[in-house]
Amino acid sequence: MSSTDTATEAPRDERRDGEMARITAALGAAVLDSLVKPNDDMWIRVSADAWRTTGETLKSLGYTYFCFLSGIDWLPSPFGKGEDDPTEPTPERDSTIKQGYTGGATRFQVITRVMQPFTSLGVNIKVDIDDSLAIDSWCSVYAGANWHERETHEMFGIGFNGHPDLRNMYLPSDFEGFPLRKDFPLLARIVKPWPGIVDVEPLPGDDEEEGEAS
Amino acid sequence: MGLVDRGRLPKPLTSLFNLGRSYSLWVYQWGLACCAIEMGAAFGSPRYDVMRLGVIPLPASPRQADLVVISGTVTDKMAPAIKRLYEQMPEPKYVISMGSCANCGGPYWDSYSVTKGVDQIIPVDVYVPGCPPRPEALLEGIVLLQQRIKNEDMGARWRGEGTKPMSVVDGESAEKGGVPVVVN
């Protein structure tokens, strides 16, 4: 279950290992995967059914400080990257969805972070969002989740069951689309790619490649 | 104002009016983002002290203002409010667009929520480039505007003619004997 330390000579972080053992013991089968990076951070991925209980359990474990909640869209951007040269044809990119730490099975994930005050130990919790694009709200657990869930709803179109008020926070109510989804186009960039990406004047040092472009 | 908008004001009177107008500019501060702090430094701080230029930065409402300084990022959500308050200002009214964001979108040129330039909503008289411009740059923009007001035909202004935008460019304009650098 745990993909913690494999190599024996890897640096150990007893504080975080112990904390992770405490968390996995308390959450039980809800934890699908976990990761401790020594002297860095902790990650867990929980099942969507246990989302709210995860919050309640962590709060009772002393993680009373709510840091942030947001989403991730793991679809590789169909519009290329910022560093693509607009004068070249778009390079072929792998369009398979590949999730980051602690894996995952869906395109969208919600990620949140709670911390223990004083010790500054924090844990990042991920949860898969299936095609219903909805998950329980954490509002009743951490009051601060309210605005973060509103933001995530607006940016990714992920619904939160039990949230009192999922109005748009940033954008006009008639705005179409979900900006932080990878398939949301930045129109200004499609009309005119960023001109600075092309070196019009070759630098004195590198005369071998690039150079002129229009 | 029949005399004025038909352009029949005697010349000395025009000069007198213009002189008076240029040195009693009531500025409505539309502080939006980073530039608002530099505008605050220009208007509120003892070092830059805008009042020595005859600019009064304290009107209680846009209805008492001659000049509005749009300083900062204009978002699509904010744009209607800017337009509405600009329309509440009495004629003749002037606009200084301060900073790259208000000029053209600046670093957010590809954003989905930023208006790419306040000139899409309201006409701009002076552009002050920079991200953010130094307070001195804003002062120079104001000086440029005062020069325009002084040489202005009030009738043309009333009829909405002769309002080519100007720009503060690298502080050169002041060195060229007060000739404004005209863009477009």
Added chain:
Amino acid sequence: MTMLGDRQQLAYIAAQAADARVNVELETEGMTLNIGPQHPATHGTLRIIARLDGEQVVWAEPSAGYMHRGYEKLTEVRTYPQVTALVNRIDWLGSFANEVPFILAAEKLMGVEAPARAQHIRTILFELSRIANVSLFLGDLGVQLGAVTPVFFAFRDREYVLNLIEAATGGRFHPNFDRIGGLKDDLPAGFIDETRMVMKKLRTFCDQIEDLLFGNEIFQSRTRGIGVIPKDVALQYGLSGANLRASGVDWDLRRDQDLPMAWNKADWKVWTHPDGDSFARCWVRLQEVRESTKIVDQLLDTIPAGPVMAKVPKIIKVPEGEAWVSTENPLGEMGYYVVSQGDQGPFRVKIRSASFNNISIVPWVLKGVYVPDIITILASLYFILGDIDR
């Protein structure tokens, strides 16, 4: 203290009464007060919609988004050095402090660590930007309460700090000085002596503000016992920085976190206040400026020799991984959750800005207060619009 207790109790009773009134069906016709989006008493374009019953706020809701520039989307189409230039503009008063956590996150992913000298200078500039930021707060605080003089003091003394930042980085506001692996440049000649002098001036400024404002009876009676935020509520809402410490939580990420920065090389103190009211929040900030000047003073003595830039490739490609780094910024905890998939630009950056959480408590804290206290409470919570909306 009895006065404080009474006020707290009154505020509590008022909140209860307001709650009760909302629930009663035979509610009298209330009034809706709209403050903003452009209002001199809000720092920037925050709009507050408050339902009033007489002089009391029954329900208040900040309406953000007038400064939403889509940072998180824009980071996805920019390279790491370009993102650094962008994130300067989140909290525009303490720009350098915004760069640091992002750079640290990228460095963590790349496995690079800045040389000791760069870490030291980073910390100095970080604290300078905190001073530039919070000193404006101290001046602005007076304006919100009807005292105009402090803001002139603040603008006057802030210029000295901005000059220092400009001398070192070339930018008054947005230095864009931090690089992955170190800093763009070393400190200019004469910086150290100049900084010492300015720090002395800033301490005088703090004393002046304390005399002018904090000892003022009107100021005290308008802030003491107003807008009380208890410890557990503050933590739940994710308040951070001085707002949290003013509620009695002794937690400072500069001290309690192990980051490659130089804070642990100086001797300084984390100030807390038990009251959790507007006064406490302002007071903690004042002390923080003082501590920052002390930190800068001490660090100036011990800048190690060496390069300011580690060896990094010319074109920066960050290996796959995820990293979270947060620092104690002038406004509170600012963190970046950076997801990299091995490209020149980040795959996703979640920007956790302090003001967003600090302001999300507003509907809770404004319930039951009187109308003039809205401005005081907002001023003492201290937000910057760019930091809320990003």
